[in-house]
Amino acid sequence: MEPPRVVVGISGASGMPYALDLLEALQGLAEVHLVLSQGAKRVLWEEMGLSPKDLYPLASRVYKDGDLGAPIASGSFPTRGMVVVPCSATTLAKVAWGLADTLLTRAAYVHLKERRPLILVxxxxxxxxxxxxxxxxxxxxxxxxxxxxxxxxxxPKEVKDLLGFITQRILDHLGLKAERAPRWGET
Ligand SMILES: Cc1cc2nc3c(=O)[nH]c(=O)nc-3n(C[C@H](O)[C@H](O)[C@H](O)COP(=O)(O)O)c2cc1C
Incomplete structure:
Protein backbone atom coordinates (compact mmCIF):
# COMPACT_ATOMS: atom_id res chain seq x y z
CA MET A 1 0.00 0.00 0.00
CA GLU A 2 1.19 3.53 -0.83
CA PRO A 3 2.17 5.61 2.20
CA PRO A 4 -0.17 8.54 2.86
CA ARG A 5 0.89 11.91 1.51
CA VAL A 6 1.32 14.63 4.09
CA VAL A 7 1.98 18.29 3.25
CA VAL A 8 4.25 20.03 5.75
CA GLY A 9 4.39 23.82 5.63
CA ILE A 10 7.02 25.61 7.69
CA SER A 11 6.42 29.31 8.30
CA GLY A 12 8.43 31.98 10.07
CA ALA A 13 7.49 31.54 13.72
CA SER A 14 9.90 30.46 16.40
CA GLY A 15 9.82 26.71 16.99
CA MET A 16 11.83 25.20 14.12
CA PRO A 17 12.76 22.18 16.30
CA TYR A 18 9.05 21.24 16.23
CA ALA A 19 9.18 21.13 12.42
CA LEU A 20 12.33 19.00 12.46
CA ASP A 21 10.86 16.60 15.00
CA LEU A 22 7.71 16.15 12.90
CA LEU A 23 9.71 15.61 9.71
CA GLU A 24 11.79 12.96 11.48
CA ALA A 25 8.69 11.27 12.88
CA LEU A 26 7.12 11.13 9.41
CA GLN A 27 10.06 9.19 7.98
CA GLY A 28 8.75 5.80 6.89
CA LEU A 29 5.19 6.80 7.83
CA ALA A 30 4.28 9.20 5.03
CA GLU A 31 5.32 10.72 1.72
CA VAL A 32 6.26 14.22 2.80
CA HIS A 33 5.61 17.24 0.56
CA LEU A 34 7.45 20.21 2.03
CA VAL A 35 7.17 23.95 1.52
CA LEU A 36 8.89 26.72 3.48
CA SER A 37 7.75 30.33 3.56
CA GLN A 38 10.18 33.19 3.08
CA GLY A 39 9.98 33.93 6.81
CA ALA A 40 10.77 30.30 7.67
CA LYS A 41 14.17 30.46 5.96
CA ARG A 42 15.29 33.30 8.23
CA VAL A 43 14.06 31.68 11.45
CA LEU A 44 15.45 28.25 10.47
CA TRP A 45 18.85 29.87 10.16
CA GLU A 46 18.56 31.93 13.37
CA GLU A 47 17.34 29.02 15.51
CA MET A 48 19.17 26.03 14.09
CA GLY A 49 21.88 27.32 11.75
CA LEU A 50 20.20 25.34 8.96
CA SER A 51 19.19 26.26 5.42
CA PRO A 52 16.21 24.75 3.57
CA LYS A 53 18.56 22.41 1.69
CA ASP A 54 19.41 20.71 4.99
CA LEU A 55 15.76 19.58 5.21
CA TYR A 56 15.59 18.11 1.70
CA PRO A 57 16.58 14.58 2.82
CA LEU A 58 13.54 14.57 5.11
CA ALA A 59 11.01 15.13 2.31
CA SER A 60 9.94 13.28 -0.82
CA ARG A 61 9.37 16.59 -2.60
CA VAL A 62 10.24 20.16 -1.73
CA TYR A 63 8.53 23.10 -3.42
CA LYS A 64 9.30 26.79 -3.73
CA ASP A 65 6.77 28.98 -1.95
CA GLY A 66 6.26 30.96 -5.15
CA ASP A 67 5.40 27.86 -7.20
CA LEU A 68 1.63 28.22 -7.30
CA GLY A 69 1.47 25.57 -10.04
CA ALA A 70 2.85 22.82 -7.79
CA PRO A 71 0.71 19.67 -7.28
CA ILE A 72 -0.15 20.60 -3.67
CA ALA A 73 -1.84 23.79 -4.96
CA SER A 74 -4.66 21.65 -6.37
CA GLY A 75 -7.48 19.82 -4.64
CA SER A 76 -7.13 17.04 -7.22
CA PHE A 77 -3.82 16.01 -5.60
CA PRO A 78 -4.86 13.60 -2.82
CA THR A 79 -3.29 13.97 0.61
CA ARG A 80 -3.93 12.71 4.14
CA GLY A 81 -3.68 16.26 5.43
CA MET A 82 -1.45 19.25 5.99
CA VAL A 83 0.44 20.60 8.99
CA VAL A 84 1.78 24.14 9.31
CA VAL A 85 4.51 23.92 11.95
CA PRO A 86 5.48 26.33 13.32
CA CYS A 87 2.65 28.60 12.15
CA SER A 88 3.40 32.33 12.31
CA ALA A 89 0.69 34.82 13.23
CA THR A 90 0.92 36.13 9.65
CA THR A 91 0.36 32.73 8.06
CA LEU A 92 -2.38 31.93 10.57
CA ALA A 93 -4.27 35.11 9.65
CA LYS A 94 -3.86 34.46 5.93
CA VAL A 95 -5.13 30.90 6.25
CA ALA A 96 -8.01 31.94 8.49
CA TRP A 97 -9.27 34.48 5.97
CA GLY A 98 -8.57 32.51 2.81
CA LEU A 99 -5.61 34.47 1.46
CA ALA A 100 -3.75 32.10 -0.84
CA ASP A 101 -0.99 34.17 -2.44
CA THR A 102 1.88 31.74 -1.72
CA LEU A 103 2.13 27.98 -2.20
CA LEU A 104 2.02 27.35 1.56
CA THR A 105 -1.15 29.40 2.06
CA ARG A 106 -2.71 28.04 -1.15
CA ALA A 107 -2.09 24.43 -0.01
CA ALA A 108 -3.69 25.27 3.35
CA TYR A 109 -6.67 26.84 1.54
CA VAL A 110 -6.99 23.67 -0.56
CA HIS A 111 -7.07 21.50 2.58
CA LEU A 112 -9.90 23.61 3.99
CA LYS A 113 -11.89 23.55 0.77
CA GLU A 114 -11.45 19.79 0.37
CA ARG A 115 -12.36 19.27 4.04
CA ARG A 116 -9.08 17.50 4.75
CA PRO A 117 -7.22 17.76 8.05
CA LEU A 118 -5.34 21.04 8.38
CA ILE A 119 -3.34 21.35 11.59
CA LEU A 120 -1.96 24.77 12.48
CA VAL A 121 0.72 24.93 15.16
CA PRO A 156 9.77 15.69 30.32
CA LYS A 157 13.50 15.53 30.97
CA GLU A 158 14.86 16.78 27.67
CA VAL A 159 13.79 19.15 24.93
CA LYS A 160 13.02 16.17 22.73
CA ASP A 161 10.37 15.04 25.24
CA LEU A 162 8.61 18.42 24.82
CA LEU A 163 8.87 18.23 21.02
CA GLY A 164 7.58 14.65 21.08
CA PHE A 165 4.48 15.73 22.98
CA ILE A 166 3.48 18.13 20.19
CA THR A 167 4.55 15.82 17.37
CA GLN A 168 2.43 13.02 18.80
CA ARG A 169 -0.66 15.24 18.99
CA ILE A 170 -0.11 16.28 15.35
CA LEU A 171 0.27 12.67 14.21
CA ASP A 172 -2.88 11.72 16.12
CA HIS A 173 -4.83 14.32 14.11
CA LEU A 174 -3.42 12.89 10.88
CA GLY A 175 -4.45 9.38 11.91
CA LEU A 176 -0.81 8.27 11.93
CA LYS A 177 0.60 6.15 14.70
CA ALA A 178 4.02 6.79 16.22
CA GLU A 179 4.76 6.80 19.90
CA ARG A 180 6.80 9.94 20.60
CA ALA A 181 5.67 10.61 24.17
CA PRO A 182 4.03 8.65 26.97
CA ARG A 183 0.22 8.85 26.94
CA TRP A 184 -1.78 9.73 30.03
CA GLY A 185 -3.36 6.64 31.49
CA GLU A 186 -1.04 4.28 29.62
CA THR A 187 2.25 2.95 30.89
C1 LIG B 1 13.98 35.00 14.82
C2 LIG B 1 12.53 35.28 14.52
C3 LIG B 1 11.57 34.73 15.32
C4 LIG B 1 10.22 34.96 15.05
N1 LIG B 1 9.29 34.36 15.85
C5 LIG B 1 7.99 34.50 15.56
C6 LIG B 1 7.02 33.79 16.34
O1 LIG B 1 7.32 33.07 17.28
N2 LIG B 1 5.72 33.91 15.97
C7 LIG B 1 5.33 34.67 14.90
O2 LIG B 1 4.13 34.70 14.62
N3 LIG B 1 6.22 35.37 14.16
C8 LIG B 1 7.54 35.31 14.46
N4 LIG B 1 8.48 35.98 13.72
C9 LIG B 1 8.02 36.94 12.70
C10 LIG B 1 7.67 36.28 11.38
O3 LIG B 1 8.78 35.59 10.85
C11 LIG B 1 7.21 37.37 10.39
O4 LIG B 1 6.00 37.95 10.83
C12 LIG B 1 7.06 36.85 8.97
O5 LIG B 1 6.59 37.89 8.15
C13 LIG B 1 6.12 35.68 8.88
O6 LIG B 1 5.94 35.37 7.52
P1 LIG B 1 5.52 33.91 7.05
O7 LIG B 1 4.30 33.56 7.81
O8 LIG B 1 5.24 34.06 5.58
O9 LIG B 1 6.65 33.02 7.33
C14 LIG B 1 9.84 35.79 13.96
C15 LIG B 1 10.84 36.34 13.16
C16 LIG B 1 12.16 36.10 13.43
C17 LIG B 1 13.22 36.68 12.53
Whole structure:
Protein backbone atom coordinates (compact mmCIF):
# COMPACT_ATOMS: atom_id res chain seq x y z
CA MET A 1 0.00 0.00 0.00
CA GLU A 2 1.19 3.53 -0.83
CA PRO A 3 2.17 5.61 2.20
CA PRO A 4 -0.17 8.54 2.86
CA ARG A 5 0.89 11.91 1.51
CA VAL A 6 1.32 14.63 4.09
CA VAL A 7 1.98 18.29 3.25
CA VAL A 8 4.25 20.03 5.75
CA GLY A 9 4.39 23.82 5.63
CA ILE A 10 7.02 25.61 7.69
CA SER A 11 6.42 29.31 8.30
CA GLY A 12 8.43 31.98 10.07
CA ALA A 13 7.49 31.54 13.72
CA SER A 14 9.90 30.46 16.40
CA GLY A 15 9.82 26.71 16.99
CA MET A 16 11.83 25.20 14.12
CA PRO A 17 12.76 22.18 16.30
CA TYR A 18 9.05 21.24 16.23
CA ALA A 19 9.18 21.13 12.42
CA LEU A 20 12.33 19.00 12.46
CA ASP A 21 10.86 16.60 15.00
CA LEU A 22 7.71 16.15 12.90
CA LEU A 23 9.71 15.61 9.71
CA GLU A 24 11.79 12.96 11.48
CA ALA A 25 8.69 11.27 12.88
CA LEU A 26 7.12 11.13 9.41
CA GLN A 27 10.06 9.19 7.98
CA GLY A 28 8.75 5.80 6.89
CA LEU A 29 5.19 6.80 7.83
CA ALA A 30 4.28 9.20 5.03
CA GLU A 31 5.32 10.72 1.72
CA VAL A 32 6.26 14.22 2.80
CA HIS A 33 5.61 17.24 0.56
CA LEU A 34 7.45 20.21 2.03
CA VAL A 35 7.17 23.95 1.52
CA LEU A 36 8.89 26.72 3.48
CA SER A 37 7.75 30.33 3.56
CA GLN A 38 10.18 33.19 3.08
CA GLY A 39 9.98 33.93 6.81
CA ALA A 40 10.77 30.30 7.67
CA LYS A 41 14.17 30.46 5.96
CA ARG A 42 15.29 33.30 8.23
CA VAL A 43 14.06 31.68 11.45
CA LEU A 44 15.45 28.25 10.47
CA TRP A 45 18.85 29.87 10.16
CA GLU A 46 18.56 31.93 13.37
CA GLU A 47 17.34 29.02 15.51
CA MET A 48 19.17 26.03 14.09
CA GLY A 49 21.88 27.32 11.75
CA LEU A 50 20.20 25.34 8.96
CA SER A 51 19.19 26.26 5.42
CA PRO A 52 16.21 24.75 3.57
CA LYS A 53 18.56 22.41 1.69
CA ASP A 54 19.41 20.71 4.99
CA LEU A 55 15.76 19.58 5.21
CA TYR A 56 15.59 18.11 1.70
CA PRO A 57 16.58 14.58 2.82
CA LEU A 58 13.54 14.57 5.11
CA ALA A 59 11.01 15.13 2.31
CA SER A 60 9.94 13.28 -0.82
CA ARG A 61 9.37 16.59 -2.60
CA VAL A 62 10.24 20.16 -1.73
CA TYR A 63 8.53 23.10 -3.42
CA LYS A 64 9.30 26.79 -3.73
CA ASP A 65 6.77 28.98 -1.95
CA GLY A 66 6.26 30.96 -5.15
CA ASP A 67 5.40 27.86 -7.20
CA LEU A 68 1.63 28.22 -7.30
CA GLY A 69 1.47 25.57 -10.04
CA ALA A 70 2.85 22.82 -7.79
CA PRO A 71 0.71 19.67 -7.28
CA ILE A 72 -0.15 20.60 -3.67
CA ALA A 73 -1.84 23.79 -4.96
CA SER A 74 -4.66 21.65 -6.37
CA GLY A 75 -7.48 19.82 -4.64
CA SER A 76 -7.13 17.04 -7.22
CA PHE A 77 -3.82 16.01 -5.60
CA PRO A 78 -4.86 13.60 -2.82
CA THR A 79 -3.29 13.97 0.61
CA ARG A 80 -3.93 12.71 4.14
CA GLY A 81 -3.68 16.26 5.43
CA MET A 82 -1.45 19.25 5.99
CA VAL A 83 0.44 20.60 8.99
CA VAL A 84 1.78 24.14 9.31
CA VAL A 85 4.51 23.92 11.95
CA PRO A 86 5.48 26.33 13.32
CA CYS A 87 2.65 28.60 12.15
CA SER A 88 3.40 32.33 12.31
CA ALA A 89 0.69 34.82 13.23
CA THR A 90 0.92 36.13 9.65
CA THR A 91 0.36 32.73 8.06
CA LEU A 92 -2.38 31.93 10.57
CA ALA A 93 -4.27 35.11 9.65
CA LYS A 94 -3.86 34.46 5.93
CA VAL A 95 -5.13 30.90 6.25
CA ALA A 96 -8.01 31.94 8.49
CA TRP A 97 -9.27 34.48 5.97
CA GLY A 98 -8.57 32.51 2.81
CA LEU A 99 -5.61 34.47 1.46
CA ALA A 100 -3.75 32.10 -0.84
CA ASP A 101 -0.99 34.17 -2.44
CA THR A 102 1.88 31.74 -1.72
CA LEU A 103 2.13 27.98 -2.20
CA LEU A 104 2.02 27.35 1.56
CA THR A 105 -1.15 29.40 2.06
CA ARG A 106 -2.71 28.04 -1.15
CA ALA A 107 -2.09 24.43 -0.01
CA ALA A 108 -3.69 25.27 3.35
CA TYR A 109 -6.67 26.84 1.54
CA VAL A 110 -6.99 23.67 -0.56
CA HIS A 111 -7.07 21.50 2.58
CA LEU A 112 -9.90 23.61 3.99
CA LYS A 113 -11.89 23.55 0.77
CA GLU A 114 -11.45 19.79 0.37
CA ARG A 115 -12.36 19.27 4.04
CA ARG A 116 -9.08 17.50 4.75
CA PRO A 117 -7.22 17.76 8.05
CA LEU A 118 -5.34 21.04 8.38
CA ILE A 119 -3.34 21.35 11.59
CA LEU A 120 -1.96 24.77 12.48
CA VAL A 121 0.72 24.93 15.16
CA UNK A 122 1.01 28.60 16.18
CA UNK A 123 3.82 29.87 18.40
CA UNK A 124 3.37 33.34 19.78
CA UNK A 125 2.98 34.80 23.23
CA UNK A 126 1.18 36.80 24.47
CA UNK A 127 -1.60 36.59 21.91
CA UNK A 128 -3.00 39.87 20.63
CA UNK A 129 -6.65 40.17 19.60
CA UNK A 130 -6.04 39.84 15.83
CA UNK A 131 -4.32 36.47 16.37
CA UNK A 132 -6.95 35.27 18.84
CA UNK A 133 -9.64 36.16 16.29
CA UNK A 134 -7.68 34.44 13.52
CA UNK A 135 -7.53 31.27 15.66
CA UNK A 136 -11.31 31.28 16.08
CA UNK A 137 -11.81 31.97 12.39
CA UNK A 138 -9.42 29.15 11.41
CA UNK A 139 -11.14 26.72 13.79
CA UNK A 140 -14.55 27.69 12.40
CA UNK A 141 -13.22 27.14 8.88
CA UNK A 142 -12.28 23.58 9.84
CA UNK A 143 -8.63 23.77 10.89
CA UNK A 144 -7.28 22.23 14.07
CA UNK A 145 -5.45 24.92 16.05
CA UNK A 146 -2.80 23.01 17.99
CA UNK A 147 -0.56 25.53 19.77
CA UNK A 148 3.08 24.65 20.36
CA UNK A 149 2.29 24.37 24.04
CA UNK A 150 3.49 21.03 25.40
CA UNK A 151 2.15 19.57 28.63
CA UNK A 152 4.37 18.60 31.53
CA UNK A 153 2.38 15.73 32.99
CA UNK A 154 4.62 13.22 31.25
CA UNK A 155 7.56 14.66 33.24
CA PRO A 156 9.77 15.69 30.32
CA LYS A 157 13.50 15.53 30.97
CA GLU A 158 14.86 16.78 27.67
CA VAL A 159 13.79 19.15 24.93
CA LYS A 160 13.02 16.17 22.73
CA ASP A 161 10.37 15.04 25.24
CA LEU A 162 8.61 18.42 24.82
CA LEU A 163 8.87 18.23 21.02
CA GLY A 164 7.58 14.65 21.08
CA PHE A 165 4.48 15.73 22.98
CA ILE A 166 3.48 18.13 20.19
CA THR A 167 4.55 15.82 17.37
CA GLN A 168 2.43 13.02 18.80
CA ARG A 169 -0.66 15.24 18.99
CA ILE A 170 -0.11 16.28 15.35
CA LEU A 171 0.27 12.67 14.21
CA ASP A 172 -2.88 11.72 16.12
CA HIS A 173 -4.83 14.32 14.11
CA LEU A 174 -3.42 12.89 10.88
CA GLY A 175 -4.45 9.38 11.91
CA LEU A 176 -0.81 8.27 11.93
CA LYS A 177 0.60 6.15 14.70
CA ALA A 178 4.02 6.79 16.22
CA GLU A 179 4.76 6.80 19.90
CA ARG A 180 6.80 9.94 20.60
CA ALA A 181 5.67 10.61 24.17
CA PRO A 182 4.03 8.65 26.97
CA ARG A 183 0.22 8.85 26.94
CA TRP A 184 -1.78 9.73 30.03
CA GLY A 185 -3.36 6.64 31.49
CA GLU A 186 -1.04 4.28 29.62
CA THR A 187 2.25 2.95 30.89
C1 LIG B 1 13.98 35.00 14.82
C2 LIG B 1 12.53 35.28 14.52
C3 LIG B 1 11.57 34.73 15.32
C4 LIG B 1 10.22 34.96 15.05
N1 LIG B 1 9.29 34.36 15.85
C5 LIG B 1 7.99 34.50 15.56
C6 LIG B 1 7.02 33.79 16.34
O1 LIG B 1 7.32 33.07 17.28
N2 LIG B 1 5.72 33.91 15.97
C7 LIG B 1 5.33 34.67 14.90
O2 LIG B 1 4.13 34.70 14.62
N3 LIG B 1 6.22 35.37 14.16
C8 LIG B 1 7.54 35.31 14.46
N4 LIG B 1 8.48 35.98 13.72
C9 LIG B 1 8.02 36.94 12.70
C10 LIG B 1 7.67 36.28 11.38
O3 LIG B 1 8.78 35.59 10.85
C11 LIG B 1 7.21 37.37 10.39
O4 LIG B 1 6.00 37.95 10.83
C12 LIG B 1 7.06 36.85 8.97
O5 LIG B 1 6.59 37.89 8.15
C13 LIG B 1 6.12 35.68 8.88
O6 LIG B 1 5.94 35.37 7.52
P1 LIG B 1 5.52 33.91 7.05
O7 LIG B 1 4.30 33.56 7.81
O8 LIG B 1 5.24 34.06 5.58
O9 LIG B 1 6.65 33.02 7.33
C14 LIG B 1 9.84 35.79 13.96
C15 LIG B 1 10.84 36.34 13.16
C16 LIG B 1 12.16 36.10 13.43
C17 LIG B 1 13.22 36.68 12.53
Missing amino acids: PRETPLPLPTLRAMVQAAEAGAVVLPASPGFYHR
